[in-house]
Amino acid sequence: MKPTIINFEPLGDARGSLVAIESDIGIPFPIRRVYYIFGTKEGVERGFHAHKDLQQIAVAVTGSCEMILDDGEEQKSVLLDRSTKGLYIGPGFWRVMCNFTPDCVLLVLADRHYDESDYIRSYDEFLEWKKK
Numbered sequence: 001m002k003p004t005i006i007n008f009e010p011l012g013d014a015r016g017s018l019v020a021i022e023s024d025i026g027i028p029f030p031i032r033r034v035y036y037i038f039g040t041k042e043g044v045e046r047g048f049h050a051h052k053d054l055q056q057i058a059v060a061v062t063g064s065c066e067m068i069l070d071d072g073e074e075q076k077s078v079l080l081d082r083s084t085k086g087l088y089i090g091p092g093f094w095r096v097m098c099n100f101t102p103d104c105v106l107l108v109l110a111d112r113h114y115d116e117s118d119y120i121r122s123y124d125e126f127l128e129w130k131k132k
């Protein structure tokens with residue numbers, strides 16, 4: 001599945017808004033891990049890896065950042081700038097996250113536990129892996 005925007009429905013009332021995300025409901029995988037990136041220093045770029053199997057959805061719950069995805073042939077940049085805007089990222093995409101606003105909290109939902117063996121951390125290795 002290609003990178004896709006998943007818009008979460010805000011459940012709003014006079015008090016404000018709320019987004020609920022449930023495993024396998026409205027998202028294409030069971031959630032096994034949640035992590036968030038915050039306090040990112042100015043000018044920092046992170047990521048620089050791809051995953052062999054992992055599926056993820058990233059949401060900037062506050063602030064914004066840019067997610068650059070590369071399938072080995074072309075790059076696509078997605079601005080994550082809304083707490084209702086999720087970006088689905090399947091396996092096989094080299095990713096770089098950049099342009100974090102100081103207040104950015106990037107929430108990531110993942111379908112697997114942390115497993116370093118699922119990472120490809122060299123871009124050359126990624127291109128080789130894509131050819132297989």
Ligand code: TYD
Binds near residue numbers: 033035046047048049
């Ligand atoms: P890292 O992979 O460098 O983050 P990113 O690629 O998103 O910039 O992760 C930073 C550290 O956190 C690294 O030591 C691995 C560890 N980590 C976990 O222990 N569990 C996790 O779920 C994640 C995403 C990272």
